[in-house]
Amino acid sequence: xxxxxxxxxxxxxxxxxxxxxxxxxxxxxxxxxxxxxxxxxxxxxxxxxxxxxxxxxxxxxxxxxxxxxxxxxxxxxxxxxxxxxxxxxxxxxxxxxxxxxxxxxxxxxxxxxxxxxxxxxxxxxxxxxxxxxxxxxxxxxxxxxxxxxxxxxxxxxxx
Amino acid sequence: xxxxxxxxxxxxxxxxxxxxxxxxxxxxxxxxxxxxxxxxxxxxxxxxxxxxxxxxxxxxxxxxxxxxxxxxxxxxxxxxxxxxxxxxxxxxxxxxxxxxxxxxxxxxxxxxxxxxxxxxxxxxxxxxxxxxxxxxxxxxxxxxxxxxxxxxxxxxxxx
DNA sequence: TATTCACTGGGCAATCTGTTCAGCGATACG
DNA sequence: CGTATCGCTGAACAGATTGCCCAGTGAATA
Numbered sequence: 475x476x477x478x479x480x481x482x483x484x485x486x487x488x489x490x491x492x493x494x495x496x497x498x499x500x501x502x503x504x505x506x507x508x509x510x511x512x513x514x515x516x517x518x519x520x521x522x523x524x525x526x527x528x529x530x531x532x533x534x535x536x537x538x539x540x541x542x543x544x545x546x547x548x549x550x551x552x553x554x555x556x557x558x559x560x561x562x563x564x565x566x567x568x569x570x571x572x573x574x575x576x577x578x579x580x581x582x583x584x585x586x587x588x589x590x591x592x593x594x595x596x597x598x599x600x601x602x603x604x605x606x607x608x609x610x611x612x613x614x615x616x617x618x619x620x621x622x623x624x625x626x627x628x629x630x631x632x633x
Numbered sequence: 634x635x636x637x638x639x640x641x642x643x644x645x646x647x648x649x650x651x652x653x654x655x656x657x658x659x660x661x662x663x664x665x666x667x668x669x670x671x672x673x674x675x676x677x678x679x680x681x682x683x684x685x686x687x688x689x690x691x692x693x694x695x696x697x698x699x700x701x702x703x704x705x706x707x708x709x710x711x712x713x714x715x716x717x718x719x720x721x722x723x724x725x726x727x728x729x730x731x732x733x734x735x736x737x738x739x740x741x742x743x744x745x746x747x748x749x750x751x752x753x754x755x756x757x758x759x760x761x762x763x764x765x766x767x768x769x770x771x772x773x774x775x776x777x778x779x780x781x782x783x784x785x786x787x788x789x790x791x792x
Numbered sequence: 793t794a795t796t797c798a799c800t801g802g803g804c805a806a807t808c809t810g811t812t813c814a815g816c817g818a819t820a821c822g
Numbered sequence: 823c824g825t826a827t828c829g830c831t832g833a834a835c836a837g838a839t840t841g842c843c844c845a846g847t848g849a850a851t852a
Contacts, residue, residue: 522690531680534681536634563784567772655809656808798848
């Protein structure tokens with residue numbers, strides 16, 4: 475577990491310019507092509523790199539409104555609620571958490587008005603006791619991983 | 634804004650098998666290569682597809698603990714807090730929200746103990762009044778987009 | 793000292809990419 | 823009604839990249 479400095483540079487380079495190929499990467503990094511290829515294979519079988527799926531912007535799809543909902547679940551209904559939420563396309567992710575709520579989910583909607591429909595659909599299920607929703611206004615730090623990768627690579631370098 | 638049914642099939646196919654090329658996609662979808670190429674170009678300049686960056690698993694990097702923190706900010710300090718949080722690698726994303734808190738951020742840490750260090754670093758800043766943290770236990774629905782893409786494609790088909 | 797491992801540098805055939813072209817049907821417009 | 827525009831098709835081309843293989847080297851390990 476963990477990555478070394480070259481792994482880190484590979485990931486960061488790939489994150490900044492996803493379209494470049496293995497050959498071009500090897501040139502930029504100053505290592506042999508086979509090395510980059512082997513590292514990439516290892517990173518993927520390691521699970522460090524899950525894949526290269528397209529990053530789709532919900533806003534561009536017509537869902538410009540994002541919200542986070544904290545759900546309180548009736549005891550023992552967790553599995554049912556999970557299954558229910560998994561069927562709602564507007565539920566982009568779902569976590570079970572410690573703390574006051576029991577679950578936290580990320581929602582998107584076509585508008586603030588449409589958010590009501592989504593929330594109704596989410597909470598319109600027997601096992602959900604209460605829901606608290608926070609609408610996202612700004613997103614100063616979009617989901618990112620590069621700083622963490624650099625941190626992890628640095629940490630391994632010190633070892 | 635919005636995508637049609639072919640766009641949807643392209644995105645879903647790409648999400649399921651990111652390594653296939655334009656040529657193979659055109660074969661699978663039964664359309665000409667130029668069409669797929671043109672659609673992809675359009676989807677990217679549209680902003681529907683932001684890119685194809687590697688999806689990195691923080692757990693595999695040595696950060697298996699995820700948490701969400703709700704922050705309350707002192708009036709007028711928002712910009713400073715944003716800038717501060719942007720410098721913390723363990724802050725994977727940050728949103729400003731309506732509701733009881735003012736900001737919501739996603740954190741990762743090397744362990745529950747390490748989470749304390751991260752939170753200290755996050756809240757060790759003047760503009761932050763209070764922080765409530767929820768540790769993620771399970772992630773029944775990992776961040777996903779395919780169902781929404783299919784929904785969006787269907788909606789456009791009905792039009 | 794012998795072995796293992798990762799990396800290098802090279803080569804090979806097969807494939808894909810970027811690009812261009814002409815043709816075609818549907819739609820929009822004067 | 824005629825015409826221009828648009829998106830899609832099918833094809834072609836050179837150039838680049840990929841997946842795969844190999845032998846040699848240096849370092850770390852047993």
